[in-house]
Amino acid sequence: MNLKQLEAFVQVAEEGSFSKAAKELFLTQPTISAHIASLEKELNVRLFIRNTKEVSLSEDGKELYKYAKPMMDLERKIEERFGSGEDTAKHCITIAASTVPAQYLLPEILKRYNEKYPKEQLKIVEMDSAQVVLRVIDHMVDVGLTGTTLEKKHCKYVPFYKDQLVVITPNTEKYRRLGEESAGDISWICKESFIMREEGSGTRKEAEKQFARAGIDVGKLDVIASIENQETIKKSVTQGLGISVLSRLASKEEVEEGHMLAFPIPGADKGRDINLVYNKNYQLTRSAERFIRVVKEVYGLEQ
Template identity: 65%
Template sequence: MNLKQLEAFVEVAQSGSFSKAARKLFLTQPTISAHIAALEKELDVRLFVRNTKEVALSPDGQKLYTYARQILDMTDRIRMEFGRHAQEEKTCITIAASTIPSQYLLPEILARFNEKYPGEQLRILESDSAQVAEQVAEGAVDIGFTGTVLEKKYCTYIPFYKDQLVVITPDQPKYREYQQMGKDIYWIQEENVIMREEGSGTRKEAEKQLRHLGIRAERLHIIASIANQETIKKSVIQGMGVSILSRLAAKNEVESGQVLQFPIPDSDEGRDLNLVFNKNHPLSRSVQRFIRTVREMYGIEK
């Protein structure tokens, strides 16, 4: 037996699925099946009880899982401790991220990753969602974080966070009256609107949600398109107009009473923020660790 076989065995045991284990380890399902078959043949035992929906550990499989987990944990410790592995794996992970995940979610992710793997180096590039997807598709970066899904060759998206968009306005009597009128936001068609820049995932999603309400972007009186959301928020506070931003981005200003917040009707749970990687490019162990950290933090099914 070898470590690859044990790693495959542990992932199948933890996820209850050969296909989920394959996605987690960035392998094909036949490869996972071959690893398990080789272990069963060598040990002359049946490791899993299979049915149509899932697989579960057999009594022999439960015994092996305890030992395999210990072996893999010890292997990770050895690799982290000794220099040869450090030289092989001390690579810089290049991450492209759109504004919302970059400013409001990545700091916590990076801190968790650094805590678990202090020897790793990270390089963060901030741009809009369209550019992030392009960089991932071209292999210019290892991982991307986007606020929208753009169909790019070889890009695989993992939704990891639900983000809601809100309309923000100055804290003025007119808008306080709007708050008393209920959920209707059709009044936005009569207002000066400040939008995020073209290519922004926030803008694409805002236009999509408004279109669902029968409000088309061309009906809006858009007076400015601005990339920097801090500038947008300050412009709204000054009474220049209203805007549509991520609830994450507007949180501090709403709580401090500088702006009013209006949910967008029928937007359900919100939009997905996504981790994206190029499935056609080999992922280093460092990148796999990073993706695993995000999955663990946000409870993403493996």
């Protein structure tokens, strides 16, 4: 076993692909495959479950990753300290983000980070909120941005933004009239075709909580579709397929342009927290620490 084999293993685990890992490491795919095969033979385990669409870690693979990832992090720290020097070395931070923070909050953060640390590189992976937390727990990313918190002792959550949810509808006479006549009562949504975000979405989980507080039985909604991509949801709503619930951030542009209407959910508080999350059981890299400081600066949090 050697560091090159472990480096290939960690990269495939994080990319979910042999070809992507090869590209990131500037190696050929056969070389990556040979490293993994040698590692599996030496350890006498199967590290990956392969199918036609993706590569995922086996249970033994997950166990090995917990040891291999810190070793790769330590190797990087040694290179940073004794290599070409901090002024010339490029470091990379991997950030997992759910849809809303990835599309509407990260751009400003990345701009500020790049202004302060132009030699740093960032890798962004977008996934649903629950997956973000799981990636952080498994130490497959440096930090995460998510609207969901899971009760895991390894995680440290830093709320940095309040996100409100709204019910979105087409901008038609029917819904304009409903908005005027309902006076804050949105019980009428139970009679409409409803489009939900996918399972695991932080928006969906929070919407279910807020609907319950507003006295709306989610089980009685006429859900006609469950869609992952919120751009698809917005286009479906504007074309009259149904109504939905989304972040106010995500619907702001369409509402301002008059393509959609947005109705607040009665009884909702100031909004759900969008959190920065990291695994407190592992030492953060210097780049990750810098990123966290920039997030706090951008959103006015105490350092």
